[in-house]
Amino acid sequence: MPLWVVVGGADKGGILVRRGQELSSAACTERLSTGAEVEQLHITGERLHYRRILGSGPEEGWVSVRISGKELLTKKEEKEAEEKPQEIKAESKLVLTLPVKSKEVVGPSSGYTHRWAINIDDWNPAGGSEGSEFQFLLRLIKEENERKAVLRFKFLDDQKRALISRLLVRQASASSLQLGSWQ
DSSP, X not given: OOEEEEOSOGGGTSBOOBSSSSTTSOBOSSOBOTTOEEEEEEEETXXXXXXXXXXXXXXXXXXXXXXXTEESEEEHHHHHHHTSOEEEEOTTSOEEEEOOOOOOSSXXXXXXXXXXXXXXXXXXXXXXXXXXXXXXXXXXXXXHXXXXXXXXXXXXXXXXXXXXXXXXXXXXXXXXXXXXXXX
């Protein structure tokens, strides 16, 4: 059976999966991740019944191949053809072959914008900056001078902002460097 690759839904964490063929059928709670590979079990018009091969999401279900002209899945052979080296002809008739990398879903070469946001107004750690939750997060910062800088602020909201901003900088750096740890 043909294989398909999910190319849509990056901004929503994947594409919507339904339990049945009809658009009115119950939606699964989990989305099929962008970049996932699925095996076609049946296709009717723009609706694809699949079994997941790679990626995350429901193991089986129904998805739309495209919505409002926007492609959500593409056949794997077509995607591989897009990723083949492209030839560029220079004026001297020299032919250069450049590899075209496939898009990663995460990381600096993904082509996607990642946005991390914390609403500190909704985060109220028990015990304030002396509480166990705040202290646990503070200990994630290994540099003593950075931990002290967080606690120099007089008001709890400012301490929360200082802590979260330092943690987000570390997370963004680790993600950009494709590291699984802040070490």
